[in-house]
Amino acid sequence: MKKSSVWLLATLAALAIVGCAMQKAPAEQAVASADAALAAVRDQAQKYVPDQLQAVQGQLDAVKDSLSKGDYKGVLAAAPALNTAISSLKDSAAAKQAEVEAALAKAKDAWGPMSTDVPKMVDAISSRVDVLSKSRHLPKGVTKDSLAAAKSSLDSMKAAWGDAANAATSGDYATATTKGQAVKDQATQVMQSLGMTSS
DSSP, rough: OOOHHHHHHHHHHHHHHHHHHHHHHHHHHHHHHHHHHHHHHHHHHHHHHHHHHHHHHHHHHHHHHHHHOOOHHHHHHHHHHHHHHHHHHHHHHHHHHHHHHHHHHHHHHHHHHHHHHHHHHHHHHHHHHHHHHHHHSOOOOOOOHHHHHHHHHHHHHHHHHHHHHHOOOOOOOHHHHHHHHHHHHHHHHHHHTTTTOOO
């Protein structure tokens, strides 16, 4: 009786070892393929969806930890969810990249006309300020204060426009158009205060 129970225990232990060994290779393969899949999308995800990347990396690290502890069953159980998370990460990163590129293209298109219109407005204000500064009588609706304000605005507009132009030169059209639009809005207000019409 004792011999048969010892033999039975030995057989069960051997089967457990074989079962474990049979799960080891698929578990290692699952981790390796998940690692490779995440590596392929890592740079794009880091740029466009870093928070989501961090969460998926955490999932992968947990599965790797299970593998290192020999919990092959746990690895195989977690692998489908991990693969789904990596696939979702890839889709999110691609969608965000497309969104950013579309916004960039839109900003680039807006920059074209703005890059000619705004400098013309600033030049027109500069000429108007020069003329009014030399004039003894200011036109109706224009005060000394509005002229002084226009003079000080010119410097800030020129500086801001320089920043916008630099941003465009470096390819950052989103910043360029944002700064450029601010200068355009300011120029429009100054032109109104000087009795000019902005076209």
